[in-house]
């Protein structure tokens with residue numbers, strides 16, 4: 595069994611030197627795109643890959659750096675390649691993703707009137723393990739981000755935690771490591787300022803050593819080069835590099 599991750603981007607919503615924090619998870623020959631932000635189509639082109647070779651896409655929450663590329667993805671697949679994408683997403687995101695984000699661009703009278711008319715939708719609920727492929731299972735965990743906006747982190751193969759954008763949740767992180775035996779945490783990381791809607795580097799640095807040493811940092815700002823060497827045991831993930839998980 596081989597599991598690897600190649601981030602299309604590792605930047606935060608406003609980064610200009612990094613693409614949006616979207617990941618390509620590869621489990622043997624099955625590939626899952628985790629989030630599809632505004633920059634995802636260009637990032638895919640940059641790394642020489644095409645959406646038509648991706649098996650499915652999963653959405654963590656509705657912000658443009660996580661869903662802004664879905665219109666281009668759907669239209670390209672449908673009109674250029676005659677395909678549809680399977681979309682795994684938390685069931686509470688289905689209605690707002692269509693009505694508040696995609697309907698304007700994708701609605702077509704008598705043809706496309708809902709998310710299921712343009713994607714193969716698989717709704718997900720927290721606490722259930724979904725087998726996406728022989729060597730890939732996923733669970734979603736609702737984690738706080740923006741008041742009133744649902745956001746879901748991921749548990750990959752019951753051993754890797756992939757944070758959506760989230761505020762600092764030390765108890766969750768500690769229990770994932772000490773009670774569920776999680777061996778790797780990929781976490782969003784705001785490098786400066788107060789962590790109003792994200793987790794800050796300072797907050798992550800306050801975690802116990804056994805948790806810190808399995809954390810990899812992503813979703814960071816253009817100031818990232820100034821922080822290399824200042825993150826303790828936690829290393830930055832770099833976009834486009836393929837990591838064996």
Ligand SMILES: O=c1ccn([C@@H]2O[C@@H]3COP(=O)(O)O[C@H]3[C@H]2O)c(=O)[nH]1
Nearest residue numbers: 606607608657658659740759790791
């Ligand atoms: O109360 C708020 C709401 C939003 N924001 C910014 O908008 C961005 C949206 O994408 P993101 O979730 O990757 O990051 C968010 C933040 O950078 C914020 O700073 N405070």
Ligand SMILES: [Zn+2]
Nearest residue numbers: 607657659759
């Ligand atoms: Zn984001």
Ligand SMILES: [Zn+2]
Nearest residue numbers: 655657739759
């Ligand atoms: Zn967000």
